[in-house]
Amino acid sequence: MPNKLYKISQDSNKNNKRIAWVRKLVILIILAIICKLFFLQIWDIDGLKKKASIRRQSRVLNQAMRGDIVDRKGSVLVSSKCYYDVYIDPRQIRDSADEVSQKLSIVLGIPKDIILKKIDDEKRTVILAKNVDMSTNKKLRKLGLRCLDIIQKPGRDYPQGKLAAHILGYVNPDAGIYAGVESTAQRALEDMPEFKAIETSASGEIIYDLKTDPTRALNPIKGKKITLTLDTVVQHIAEVELRKGVEKYNADRGCVVVMNPKNGEILAFALAPGYEPFNYRKYDQKIVKNWALTDVYPPGSTFKVLTIASALETGVINENITVMDTGKIKIQGYEIKNYDYSKHPFPGIIDLYYLFEHSSNVGSLKVGLMMSDNQFYSMLRKFNLGQKTGIDLPGESSGILPKPPWQKVRQATVSFGYSLAATPIQMASAVASIANGGVWITPHIIKYPEEELPLHVKTKQTLQPETAKKLTRILEHSIRNSKADVGKIPNFTVAGKTGTSNKPKANGLGYTKEMYTSFVGFFPSTNPEVLIMVVIDNPKGGNIWGSTVAGPIFNEIAAQMIRIRNMKPDAPGLHVKGTAQ
């Protein structure tokens, strides 16, 4: 019995010890928890507060929109606004589907049958309309239909419609497709301004406190604004006149480049036919692409300007050179004729003035052949032919300029703008270098700040200023003495050259009967301010020449530009009807 009592007492002691240990353990755990809480709530409070704040911060609050694109005077060409996609969930329709369709049909302008079909066919959420505007969105919300889901999204708006569509380009962010300035300036357009981050709740609502920036929280966020060198007024004039010309001659397409030869700024870049950038998908890709950059053409007689410039610069000829123009000539078995051979079968000894005035192929090739092929090639490379101009628009072609050695017949044909191909912008920038005293400048469409200009706009000397001056004088005289009206702008001297060339066959072997007509000119020739290049692809009709198709477009644009820019005449009385010249 005493043993038993002793055992009980021993067990009781053991239990007490165990309980004491458990107590100690519990106390330790509690102490550990208290320590942890102390550490979290008091010791490291600032760090944790910061962490929580960062987790709540959001930088993408409102719909981030691309920046605006404006012209040189600040007129908006492209802006951003909100569009709405409307979805419907047929399972959520409480009233009759017929009634809902009727209501939606009135607001969305979609036939009721189409809406009903969509509702009946699909058992899950289906899109009803894309890119509806804000007023339609308001009307839809007023209907109070629970089956509707309206998603806000940023989109582009083109206040000027089709104006400069090929330059501005289009945007399809879902597919990652960008064209025109939208592509080249993408980074800047999407560059959002620096803002202090704002805290949001798990559901995305803003947690307002004294530090919250209301501008950031409430305003639609836009990227940087891009200013172009384009002048909306000049662009409008160029597009209207080009469209008229293309329609008049039922041409396939046409383009006009208006630039300031002194700084390479493009004032207008018009292409016809145009398209609506917002609905670019509805148009053929042939219309949508900027073919003045992507496609090449044989420049024809406009190229004679570069041939003579090269010959003058290399010193193989001087301003007073004369050549024997036989009207036609046979080189390596190929017969080459002047365009007016039937009228002037044997012009005889001609000077450079006659060469340009009558666009003599024989005269031009004879001058061209005076240079070695390497000399000629390197001069043409100086004019940036056979290489991209570096214009700030995507998809530019390098053109085709074969490397020497050239056969004699190739060199002869290159002299009057065949056997090679250039883009209209290449030709415009090459001739602009003559207008700019022999300095070639990268043509550009974005107006860069002074500090960024050297990064994007390169310059190089193509000709000695004297050579450029001489050539300008010759070109001006040829326009002045020509019987055609092309380039004759009242009170202004114009230096320019027409061009008419046959379209090459698709396989590259030989030429078709279809034509390219062109004119490139700058004025006032004494102090050039404007260069205009016009190219019309495949005009139809009887009298198809550079002087009859492209020339009048040049004249009309030039006359209107002089008026709107209030340009000072450099030759009062010149080309004014009824005035002796």
Add this chain to the structure above:
Amino acid sequence: MANAKVASNYKVQRKPNDAADIIKANFPVYQSLKNLRLANLNKFLSFVLASTMLFSFGMYSFVVSKQKQLEAMHDATKTLNYENLDLKTRLDYLRSFDNVNEKIIAAGNLEQPLKIIEVKTKIPDINVKVSSKSKEIGSMLGY
């Protein structure tokens, strides 16, 4: 003051309720002064806690209602801003060449007339009677 109250409670507690209770040796349990003070402190703390809870609840309701107001204002301002943006783009369109051109074409303002008719006008003889009183105004400064 608090001590006096505690002392009076102590006396009340010491007073026997009934003689029978004494006979039954059923004496009231005397609260110690410490317990009484603790009880009073508890009462006070309970009051403070209840007040704080009430105040917090009131403040919470206030904050929630203001938060809702703020959210409503936030949504309204945001909508207004987007509407403003929409109106700005509309204004840009109205001022655009495209729109002006379309309107002019639609109105035919610049259309040339098909035929220009020259009309000979005959100036009617108008006899204006000159009053004998009216004097001819001679040249003068500022006229």
